[in-house]
Amino acid sequence: MPKTQKANEGPRFRLMFGDLWEYDPAPETADPKLKERYELFIDGRFTRPRTGKYFPSINPANERKLADIALAGPRDVDDAYKAAARAFPAWSAMPGRERGKYLFRIARLLQDRAREFAVAETLDGGKPIKESRDFDVPMAAAHFFYHAGWADKLEYVAPGRTVAPLGVVGQVIPWNFPLLMLAWKLAPALAMGNCVVLKPAETTSITALKLAEILQDAELPPGVVNFVTGAGETGAAVMGHPGAAKVAFTGSTEVGKAIMRQLAGTDRKMTMELGGKAANIVFDDAPIDQAVEGIVNGIFFNQGHVCCAGSRLLVQESVADQVIAKLKNRIRVLRVGDPLDKNTDLGAINSKAQLATIRRLVASGVRDGAVMFQPPCPLPEKGYYFPPTLFTRVTQSHRIAREEIFGPVLSVLTFRTVDEAIEKANNTAYGLSAGVWTDKGSRILRMSTELKAGVVWANTFNRFDPSSPFGGYKESGFGREGGRQGLLDYVHIE
Amino acid sequence: MSAKALNRIPVTKTPKVYIGGAFVRSESARTFKVSDRSGTFFGNIPQCTRKDLRNAVEAAAKAGPGWARRTPYNRAQILYRLAEMLEARSGELVESLVLFGAREADAARGMAVGVDRLIHYAGWCDKYAQLLGSVNPVASAHFNFTVPEPMGVVGIIAPDSPPLLGLLSMIAPVIASGNTVVALASEKVPYPAILLGEMLATSDLPGGVVNLLTGFRRELVPTFATHAHLRAIYASAGADDRRALRLGAAASVKRVRFADAEGAGWFSDGAQGLDAIRDFVELKTTWHPIGS
Secondary structure, three states: OOOOOOHHHOOOOOOOHHHHOOOOOOEOOOOOOOOOEEOEEEOOEEEOOOOOOEEEEEEOOOOEEEEEEEOOOHHHHHHHHHHHHHHHHHHHHOOHHHHHHHHHHHHHHHHHOHHHHHHHHHHHHOOOHHHHHHHHHHHHHHHHHHHHOOOOOHHHOOOOOOEEEOOEEEEEOOOOOHHHHHHHHHHHHHHOOOEEEEEOOOOOOHHHHHHHHHHHHOOOOOOOEEEOOOOHHHHHHHHHOOOOOEEEEEOOHHHHHHHHHHOOOOOOEEEEEOOOOOEEEEOOOOOHHHHHHHHHHHHHHHHHOOOOOOOEEEEEHHHHHHHHHHHHHHHHOOOEOOOOEOOOOEOOOOOHHHHHHHHHHHHHHHHHOOEEEOOOOOOOOOOOOOOOEEEEOOOOOOHHHHOOOOOOEEEEEEEOOHHHHHHHHHOOOOOOEEEEEOOOHHHHHHHHHHOOOOEEEEOOOOOOOOOOOEOOOHHHEEOOEOHHHHHHHHEEEO | OHHHHOOOOOOOOOOOEEEOOEEEOOOOOOEEEEEOOOOOEEEEEEOOOHHHHHHHHHHHHHHHHHHHHOOHHHHHHHHHHHHHHHHHOHHHHHHHHHHOOOOHHHHHHHHHHHHHHHHHHHHHOOOHHHHHOEEOOOOOOEEEEEEEEEOOEEEEEOOOOOHHHHHHHHHHHHHHOOOEEEEEOOOOOOHHHHHHHHHHHHOOOOOOOEEEEOOOHHHHHHHHHHOOOEEEEEEOOOHHHHHHHHHHHHOOOOEEEEOOOOHHHHHOHHHOOHHHHHOOEEEEEEEEEOOO
16 A cells, blocks of 8 residues: 555545454344235235235245235236225215324334334345334334324315315335335325225235234224235236226336326326436535435435435545545445344345346446446345445446446446536436535525426435425426325315 | 508418527428418418427427526516517407407407416416425424426417417416426417417517417327427327327326316316416425534
């Protein structure tokens, strides 16, 4: 190592905990109370699928089977819609304060069983227990609690107008935040007086079906909420069913477009929460250490399986070396491994298929000429894992700068001026989120105005709240979830 | 005709469309004939093409950032000024509507409603943000607020009846929030839209904010549907066009809204309000930590 080191290359000394001592394993041991087999949840009862078929749900951390999940066919989906339609008149006519009480109950019962749900979520999806425990499950409960309070306030949703529930709503959710996405979808729909047919993602059905137990305990009237499990075909049946007054989808832009085409001949109301390729922009006056934490959280939270992940780092040229050096140091001490371990920062990739996608796109980054950095980190032998990955010398035309990788892969680009940062940040078909790091208030507000994204995090990243509207611009979808604005997607304005 | 009595041949006007603040004919040099209610030849209207539409989108995109950056107060005054222009020349517009088949009373009432509607939306310019936006009480130490922003370039397909009031009613809420517009006028009664272009040009509306095309729906609907730079479509359309627009819109996840009003419905107060503004804004939520 040269004796003199340029100031902008980062700290002279590094703390290398990983080299000095090993962490003892600290597994979370709460019982997830899983069943061996999960049935469909239709009309308030667990129901065997008419298809007679089941598919396995795998723990991505060790590739072992967790449970068998019922495969819903078109007739099962039809049963679910019929049950929801039967439940709708009474549910929508129920005084809002009573409807709200069910949602309050659901929130409370979920809080009671929070740790159990967190473990189940981590087992089924592969996310670190500290995230499912501290984020997914409490935030899901918070969504029910927040929306419960709206149920008797429909007259305040649209100023000067009367709103009414739509009817039966079909919803399809992704595998990255299984329980939380379910809460985002269910809570506003129910608060506004709709009934629901929802399909969880095929790799992560378990917490939805565990929530069905809570719905039973809460004595939610049968048919108000129905869960049909399965893969793409089941999803298409849910989205395409003529009984749906509205459909809401969260998932990839590709599937979102297919649903839009599928429903082009109908007047079906739609909400689409699709992909993203968020720019996280660091200016030279930013609090660099905070920014580095924000960048790490922005891309490695939930293994990067986040539609609003800060997957494109735009860093001002004058501080680029410094930021990248600090970032590499930070990445070196991230712990990848057993999702149930309380010290784990990056858990398992959700599925074999997603791991293959990440590998394919990372290979394209190398092929396109970007420079890859991966810390030396041992990965478990069994299970689907991918190390935190940083690409430098990325240009805007690289696939890793354009396509959603949905994995722990950060592409770093640089800029010189504010205008160039804006231009590069907006140079994407997506527009879900963006991050800005600077000490200058006026610049934050300018950036927030110019960035074509539904959520802008300034000097922070990946923050969510039930009262805060979330959703995309451009090909990241339309409609909002959360806040008063999100309710409008679940009502008819009369 | 009186012109003959004066022994003078009247100078007829060449109808042109208003794109990017200029009066142009179709790049294709194509026109279609329109005749008045008595069947007498009236003029050759530009039969705009996909290329004209693309040019118009380009003009609208160029005008977009400047228009969106105008203060709401300024946009309000410009919409009000537009109403002034229309009021002053409403006689000419009513005459053009009557010439192509409207009853005199309906045309006059439509004009009055149209001018009033512009004023209605002028008033909205600096108010909708407080009703659609919010400060959000998040459960963490963050200042969190949501504001509506324009979507960008919006494609409008106007109804045949009422041709002018429908067109105005669709344009006004869309530009009130800072969007720019490419609008296709009624195919059956295109001439009032040509006159409207002349009035837009003499208002304070910057060139390119509203671009008006004339031509055939069946030729232009596919491009409206698929043009990726049109961020939203606002159309008065039947079932077939609706399907085509939705199908094309899927490719770029374009927002598609259809006008609820039909015929006489456009005259009612129910055909205006905050809903039409809400349909063409995006909501942006910004987070910032609150220091300790």
